Amino acid sequence: MQNILDLIAYVSREYQQPIEYKKFDIRAKCESPGLDYDAYISSGGPGSPIDSAGAEWESVYFGLMEDIQHYNESHPDQKKHVLLICHSFQIYCRYYGYGHVSKRRSTSFGVMPVHKTREGAHDPLLNTLADPFWAVDSRDYQITQPDDEKIHERGGAVLCVEKYRPHVVLERAVMAIRFDEAFVGMQFHPEAESQGMRMYLLSDEKKNLVMGKYGEAKYQDMLNQLTDPDKISLTNQTVVPRFLALALRHRLQAVSL
Structure with a gap:
C-alpha cells in the first residue's frame, strides 16, 4: 500500500498538481468510496x-464496480479508471467469468519476466517496457483459460502472460487483462x-522459499x-504513474505518454 501512496505523490510532483486520495477498507469494514473519485486502485491480497x-x-x-462501469457508459468523455492488482484482479475475473481462477501447485514468488501479447505491446501502460519486462510476482492462485470472446466483446484483450516454461506442460497463466478503456487488471x-x-x-x-524452489543461482540472480x-x-x-496520468488527464496539465 505504501508503494502506491508513494507513486501517487510522485505523479503529483511530476505534474505539479495536487492529488487527493483516501484509503478504504472494503474487505474488513465494507467501506465503499462511491463515485466521488476519478481513479480507483484496488490492491492485492x-x-x-x-x-x-x-x-x-x-x-x-462489486456494487462499486458496477456503479463505476454504469457511470462510464453514461459519461464516455470523462470515465473513471480502475486498476486491479493481484487478488483484486483474481476476484474480478472469477466474479465476471473472464477466466478460470485456481490454486497453483506451488507458490510463485520473486522477480519474474512477464511476456506481452500483441495487444500488450501497444497498450499505453506497457508499450515502453521491454518484452519481456520484469515484475514482482507473489501468488498462490492463478488465472488461466481466459474467455477471449467475453473480453473482446467488452473491447478488451489479454495484455501479457507468465514466463514460458518449456519443461512444464501447463497453460501459461494470464498476467494482465485490459477489460476496456478504463478498467485494467494485473496479476503482478x-x-x-x-x-x-x-x-x-x-x-x-523468502530466501528459503525462493532457494528451495529455484536454487541459489536463481535467488542471487533475482537480487542482482x-x-x-x-x-x-x-x-x-512506468505502470502506475501512467495509469494515474491517463485517469487524471483531464485534470493534469501537459500529460504526454
Whole structure:
C-alpha cells in the first residue's frame, strides 16, 4: 500500500498538481468510496480469491464496480479508471467469468519476466517496457483459460502472460487483462519497488522459499535484477504513474505518454 501512496505523490510532483486520495477498507469494514473519485486502485491480497465468493464485502465491492462501469457508459468523455492488482484482479475475473481462477501447485514468488501479447505491446501502460519486462510476482492462485470472446466483446484483450516454461506442460497463466478503456487488471505487482523487494527477499522466510524452489543461482540472480534500473525500477516508475496520468488527464496539465 505504501508503494502506491508513494507513486501517487510522485505523479503529483511530476505534474505539479495536487492529488487527493483516501484509503478504504472494503474487505474488513465494507467501506465503499462511491463515485466521488476519478481513479480507483484496488490492491492485492492476502487471502483466497475463491473462498470469499458470496461474502458481504464482495457484494459491496462489486456494487462499486458496477456503479463505476454504469457511470462510464453514461459519461464516455470523462470515465473513471480502475486498476486491479493481484487478488483484486483474481476476484474480478472469477466474479465476471473472464477466466478460470485456481490454486497453483506451488507458490510463485520473486522477480519474474512477464511476456506481452500483441495487444500488450501497444497498450499505453506497457508499450515502453521491454518484452519481456520484469515484475514482482507473489501468488498462490492463478488465472488461466481466459474467455477471449467475453473480453473482446467488452473491447478488451489479454495484455501479457507468465514466463514460458518449456519443461512444464501447463497453460501459461494470464498476467494482465485490459477489460476496456478504463478498467485494467494485473496479476503482478506494478507498484513494487526495488529496495523494499530486496529487503523482503533477504528475509529468511523468502530466501528459503525462493532457494528451495529455484536454487541459489536463481535467488542471487533475482537480487542482482533488483539493482538493474531497466527492470523492477522501470516497471515501478512506468505502470502506475501512467495509469494515474491517463485517469487524471483531464485534470493534469501537459500529460504526454
